[in-house]
Amino acid sequence: MAENILHEVTQADYKYGFTTDIETDIIPIGLNEDVVRLISAKKKEPEWMLEYRLKAFRHWLTMKMPEWAHLKIPEINYQSISYYAAPRTNGPKSLDEVDPELLKTFNKLGIPLEEQMALSGIAVDAVMDSVSVKTTFKETLAEKGIIFCSFSEAVEHHPDLIQKYMASVVPITDNFFAALNSAVFSDGSFVYIPKGVRCPMELSTYFRINAINTGQFERTLIVADEDSYVSYLEGCTAPTRDENQLHAAIVEIIVMKNAEVKYSTVQNWYPGDKEGKGGVYNFVTKRGICKGENSKLSWTQVETGSAITWKYPSCILQGDNSSAEFYSVAVTNHHQQADTGTKMIHLGKNTRSHILSKGISAGVSNNSYRGLVRVGVNAENARNYSQCDSLLLGDKCGAHTFPYMEVNNETAIVEHEATTSKISEDQIFYCNQRGISTEDAVGLIVNGYAKEVLNKLPMEFAVEAQKLLQITLEGSVG
Amino acid sequence: MLQIKNLHANINGKEILKGLTLTVKPGEIHAIMGPNGAGKSTLASVLTGNPAFEVTHGSVSFHGKDLLELAPEQRANEGIFLSFQYPVEIPGVSMVNFMRTAINEQRKYRNQDPISATDFLRLMREKKELVEMDNKLTSRSVNEGFSGGEKKRNEIFQMAMLNPSLSILDETDSGLDIDALRIVANGVNKLKNADNATIVITHYQRLLDYIVPDFVHVLYDGRIVKTGDKNLALELEDKGYDWIKQEVEA
Ligand SMILES: Nc1ncnc2c1ncn2[C@@H]1O[C@H](COP(=O)(O)OP(=O)(O)OP(=O)(O)O)[C@@H](O)[C@H]1O
Ligand SMILES: [Mg+2]
Numbered sequence: 001m002a003e004n005i006l007h008e009v010t011q012a013d014y015k016y017g018f019t020t021d022i023e024t025d026i027i028p029i030g031l032n033e034d035v036v037r038l039i040s041a042k043k044k045e046p047e048w049m050l051e052y053r054l055k056a057f058r059h060w061l062t063m064k065m066p067e068w069a070h071l072k073i074p075e076i077n078y079q080s081i082s083y084y085a086a087p088r089t090n091g092p093k094s095l096d097e098v099d100p101e102l103l104k105t106f107n108k109l110g111i112p113l114e115e116q117m118a119l120s121g122i123a124v125d126a127v128m129d130s131v132s133v134k135t136t137f138k139e140t141l142a143e144k145g146i147i148f149c150s151f152s153e154a155v156e157h158h159p160d161l162i163q164k165y166m167a168s169v170v171p172i173t174d175n176f177f178a179a180l181n182s183a184v185f186s187d188g189s190f191v192y193i194p195k196g197v198r199c200p201m202e203l204s205t206y207f208r209i210n211a212i213n214t215g216q217f218e219r220t221l222i223v224a225d226e227d228s229y230v231s232y233l234e235g236c237t238a239p240t241r242d243e244n245q246l247h248a249a250i251v252e253i254i255v256m257k258n259a260e261v262k263y264s265t266v267q268n269w270y271p272g273d274k275e276g277k278g279g280v281y282n283f284v285t286k287r288g289i290c291k292g293e294n295s296k297l298s299w300t301q302v303e304t305g306s307a308i309t310w311k312y313p314s315c316i317l318q319g320d321n322s323s324a325e326f327y328s329v330a331v332t333n334h335h336q337q338a339d340t341g342t343k344m345i346h347l348g349k350n351t352r353s354h355i356l357s358k359g360i361s362a363g364v365s366n367n368s369y370r371g372l373v374r375v376g377v378n379a380e381n382a383r384n385y386s387q388c389d390s391l392l393l394g395d396k397c398g399a400h401t402f403p404y405m406e407v408n409n410e411t412a413i414v415e416h417e418a419t420t421s422k423i424s425e426d427q428i429f430y431c432n433q434r435g436i437s438t439e440d441a442v443g444l445i446v447n448g449y450a451k452e453v454l455n456k457l458p459m460e461f462a463v464e465a466q467k468l469l470q471i472t473l474e475g476s477v478g
Numbered sequence: 479m480l481q482i483k484n485l486h487a488n489i490n491g492k493e494i495l496k497g498l499t500l501t502v503k504p505g506e507i508h509a510i511m512g513p514n515g516a517g518k519s520t521l522a523s524v525l526t527g528n529p530a531f532e533v534t535h536g537s538v539s540f541h542g543k544d545l546l547e548l549a550p551e552q553r554a555n556e557g558i559f560l561s562f563q564y565p566v567e568i569p570g571v572s573m574v575n576f577m578r579t580a581i582n583e584q585r586k587y588r589n590q591d592p593i594s595a596t597d598f599l600r601l602m603r604e605k606k607e608l609v610e611m612d613n614k615l616t617s618r619s620v621n622e623g624f625s626g627g628e629k630k631r632n633e634i635f636q637m638a639m640l641n642p643s644l645s646i647l648d649e650t651d652s653g654l655d656i657d658a659l660r661i662v663a664n665g666v667n668k669l670k671n672a673d674n675a676t677i678v679i680t681h682y683q684r685l686l687d688y689i690v691p692d693f694v695h696v697l698y699d700g701r702i703v704k705t706g707d708k709n710l711a712l713e714l715e716d717k718g719y720d721w722i723k724q725e726v727e728a
Contacts, residue, residue, distance in 0.1 A: 425530070426566045432550035433526050433560050434580040434636065435587065444579060448570025448619070 020101055026085040026214065031078050033057060036183050039084050043152055043186075046159065056172040056182030063176045069310055069339040070368040070400055074244070076281065081246055083184045085214040123148055125189040125205045127218060135189075137201065147192040148203055151219050154190035161192055165223050169252040169287045169316070177248040177283040177310075181217045185250070188218035193228040193259070202458050204233040207249075215246040222252070224259040226292060231262040233458060244307060245270075248283045257292025257319065262300070264457050265313075266465050269305035274363075276335030279307025286313035287343075290322035290351075298325035299342065300456040302465045307336060312370065314343035317351035317379075328357045329450040329465075332365030332397070333473060341371035341402075346382035346412070355386035358450050361397035362473055368400040375412040382412040390420040391449050393442070393473065443470035479504050479675060480525075480545075480644060485536035486700075487524045494520045496700030497536070502644065505672040509686055509711060510679045512697035513719050518679045519563050521697070522646045526560045527553050540644070555587035559642035561633035563649045563679075568620040573632075576620050577602065577639055584640060605638040609665040626653035634662050638669055645669075646677045651685040663688030683715040696722055 027038060036057050040050040065073070087099060123137035125148065141148050147158060154162050172182040189205040207218060224230055234251075247269060255261050263286075272279025282305075288297045299313040315324035326342040344353035353373065361367040373384045390399035401418050423445055431441035447454065447466050454462050480502040487495040494517045502508055512518055524531050525538065527550035538545040545553060568576070581601075582592045593601070606616060609631055621629050630650050637645055647666070651659055666689055670676065678689055686694075686708060694710040695702045698719070703726050704710070714722075 421569075424566070427568050429528055429550065430562065430566045430568065431576075433554050433562075434576070434640070435551050435554040435583040436579055437549075437551050437583070440579065440583070444571050444576070445568060448568070448572070448575075451570055 020104075024085050024087055026082050029080055029082045029213065031081070031083060031184070035083055039184055039186070042084060042086075043155075045155060048159075048163065049155055052167070052172070053183050056179050057184075059173055060176070060179035060183055063179055065176050066310075069370070070366065070402070071308055071310065071337050071339050073281070073308060076244075076246060078180075080213070082214045083217070084186060086186075123201050123203050125150060125203075127187055127189075127205060127207045141199070141201075144197050144200065145194040146197060146199055147190065149190055151185075151188040151190050151221065154221070158190070158192070161223065162190070162221070165221055165252070165254055166219075167252075169254065169289050170250050170285050175285060178250055178285045181219065181248050181250045181285070184215070185217045185219045188220045188249070190220075191222040191230065191232065193224045193230045195225045196227045197225075198228065199230040202231050202233055204235065206235045213243060213245075215248065217247075218249050220249070220251040222261060222263070222288075223254045224256060224261045224295075226256045227258045228256075229260045231458060232264070234263070234265045235268070244272075244278060245280045246283075247280050247306075249285070251284070251286040251313075253288030253297060255288060255290050255292070255295040255297050255322075258294045259292065260296040261288065262298050263288070263313070264300040265302065266457075266468065267301065267303045267305050267309070268468060270307075271305045271336050272307040272334065274334050276307070279336070280305065281308045282306035282311065283308075284311040286311065287316070288314070288324070289316040290319050290324060290348075293319040293321055293348075295319050295322045296324070297322075298327070298456070300325075300327045300453065301329070301340075302450075302453070302457070302468065303328065303330040303338060303340060304468050306338075309336075309338040309340055311340045312342055314345070315353065316345045316347065317353065317382075318347045319351075320348040321350045322348055323352040323354075325353070325456075326355045326357070326371075327453040327456045329360065329453045329469070330357070330367055330369075331360040331446075331469060331473065332362070332367045334363040334365060336363075336365045338366070339368045339370055341369045343372040344374070344384060346373075346375045346379040346384070349378070349380040349382075351379055351382045353384045355384070355388070356452060357386075357388045358453055359388070359390045359399050360393070360446060360449070360469075360473070361390070361399050362393035364396045366398040366400070368402060370402040370404075372404040372406070373414050373416075374406040375409050375414065377408045379409050380411050382409065382414075384412075384414045386414075386416045388416070388418045389449070390418075391446070392420065392422045439470070442473055446470065446473055479541055481537075481539045482525075483537045485521075485524065485538065486534045487520060488532045488534055489520070489530060493534070494531075494700055495524065498697070498701055500695065500702060502675045502677065504643075504675055506693070507670070507676045507678065507689060507691045509691035509694045509708075510677060510697050510702075511681065511694065511711065511714055516697045517700045518697050519648055520700075522560055522563075522648045522677075522679065525553075525646065526550060526558060551583065552587070554640075555584050557643035559637050559640055559645045561630070561637060561645065561647040561650045563652075565621050565624075565629040565633055567622045567624075569622050571620050573616040573618060573620055574602070577616075577636065580636070580640060601639065605635055608638050608668060609635045610661050611635050627655060627658050630654055631658060631662055634665050638665060641669070643674045644677070645674070646679070648679045649681065650678075651680055651682060659685065660688060683711045686711050698722060698726060 036053050125135040135149055170178050172179050193199055253261055269280035290297050297315050330338045330340050332338050357369045359367040369388045375382045388401050403416050405414050407414055428438055428441050446469050454465055482500045485495050485498040510518055630653050691708050694706050696704040
């Protein structure tokens with residue numbers, strides 16, 4: 001009977017599964033040097049950018065898919081994917097020039113691009129398939145010297161900054177997917193916060209895959225100069241499709257002295273259907289560096305989507321007294337698989353990191369936390385505290401924890417705690433007896449469990465994320 | 479308001495209730511006593527729709543509705559409340575959030591708008607006073623780390639919040655200290671009126687000094703085998719259950 005209730009609560013449908021009927025410029029499937037050149041040409045890129053792509057591509061050819069994750073990844077045929085798709089009305093422009101279909105799409109996703117209707121205090125870069133469609137509040141931000149634009153625009157208008165910082169945290173040789181992304185990446189966002197500036201609004205990028213059989217490879221680069229602050233949010237959805245879609249992104253963050261960056265993600269790519277058909281394969285390399293003294297980086301992620309998630313937002317704590325946080329809620333249901341966690345690399349003195357991971361598994365899904373805490377020889381008094389909790393809904397799902405620690409300085413203190421719990425039938429019945437339906441009870445319990453992480457999200461998104469958790473688990477518990 | 483006729487129920491294929499019949503009218507207080515394992519908590523579970531139990535025979539009507547047709551949360555929203563013998567802990571879910579959700583579910587069921595924040599807080603304060611519940615408890619997660627007695631008091635607090643028409647108190651007295659017993663019993667009495675009814679499951683006459691029953695039933699081996707007034711409880715306290723068993727088996 002537990003199974004029945006479990007069943008009921010996890011059967012909700014993915015509500016972002018619609019497709020947009022829009023004319024798309026899509027290149028033929030396949031991947032070789034000519035394709036890399038074609039992408040670069042389509043984006044009218046300078047020579048140095050093309051060289052960078054080609055170097056990455058050549059390196060990628062020598063690499064193999066990583067196999068260490070606790071994931072069953074069906075073979076991916078990299079020649080059967082198209083590496084570039086753009087809505088015909090190309091390039092970011094003023095609002096009246098943006099195709100109404102696109103505006104409608106983003107409206108439907110709850111991301112209005114008209115500034116007067118926009119969520120108050122949030123600037124958005126909207127990316128559909130391979131290109132940025134529109135960035136809001138660009139002018140308002142420019143007054144403070146803040147650069148917030150699509151990656152392509154940054155390559156064109158701020159080549160110095162791009163050349164200085166791109167690949168400085170995630171080199172092209174870093175891993176298989178990072179190399180692939182570096183070769184074929186399409187678009188994404190670029191943020192630069194100048195010295196001493198506190199960004200007055202939340203910045204956010206919304207990624208949407210629309211075209212069929214295309215991969216999405218976006219790049220985000222955030223540079224927070226000395227004494228600056230920015231809070232950044234990333235959201236993503238994709239239509240319901242029977243085929244799997246590949247998504248391999250790179251996010252790089254550079255935090256200078258006394259600066260602070262908060263990066264939040266609500267990842268809701270299409271997870272596949274209840275039988276495990278379709279869904280996005282999400283292979284993401286996210287890494288930041290706390291470069292200067294007293295710098296601070298926090299990653300907050302709510303992972304509810306994707307058929308497969310492979311993702312470890314990490315931080316290199318280079319500056320003395322710098323600190324990093326990783327707060328994560330990862331939910332898997334049905335046949336979803338997630339292998340996610342973080343790496344905290346302590347190099348500077350008195351560096352601190354805090355890891356809080358909350359896994360929730362339902363259905364026949366598999367949910368793994370994988371985390372590395374490394375303390376370098378010079379990291380005097382480094383301090384890490386990790387807590388990894390798993391919540392199981394039902395008894396056919398799996399939760400796994402893989403903590404790795406490498407401590408090379410004896411003044412460091414590294415602590416790890418892990419718990420596993422289950423939603424019991426008695427808890428559900430107790431709620432039922434107070435008039436609360438099983439679905440709402442699961443929502444209540446799961447949100448309670450994930451509260452500490454959800455509280456880290458910007459207000460507007462915390463509420464969305466709460467609903468999302470409940471929807472993801474609809475039909476799952478008893 | 480409640481009519482139970484010839485009720486049979488199983489758990490894991492084992493028959494626990496074996497033809498139980500009981501009628502409760504508005505305004506009445508019924509005490510149910512009986513030896514351990516007789517099926518008292520089972521009766522409470524079956525009435526509230528705990529899916530672990532299977533009803534194999536008999537009928538239950540509540541305010542004219544077929545109770546057995548309703549889901550547990552519908553029964554709750556129809557006005558049945560159970561003070562659990564063993565209240566569970568729900569980590570991470572605050573009492574405030576839990577109570578507001580419960581109240582709003584009940585209001586939705588009755589086609590009412592959600593309760594306003596101020597009304598809710600006022601209600602919380604009023605009912606906390608009724609059972610003299612510590613503020614600290616309501617700011618914590620549901621029953622998490624509560625002592626045995628605190629959990630029981632919290633059950634009666636929730637009962638006060640939800641204002642049910644039929645309350646079933648399953649050994650609410652066990653675990654309460656002498657003062658708490660009086661406070662909780664007084665709370666129950668204050669909530670009592672001519673339209674609601676209470677079923678009190680207990681092992682001890684002491685509680686019945688405070689909550690004075692109109693009827694005392696003895697539940698033995700899945701059936702109600704004897705019914706009397708409050709004096710029956712005194713007699714049981716004095717003589718135990720052996721004489722009842724002998725009567726039944728004779
Ligand atoms: N999950 C279960 N599986 C098997 N038997 C059960 C289960 N739950 C209850 N029972 C049995 O059902 C019978 C009745 O239990 P119940 O809890 O209703 O008794 P009770 O009258 O409330 O006793 P007490 O006075 O000890 O609270 C007992 O014999 C008990 O062991
Ligand atoms: Mg009992």
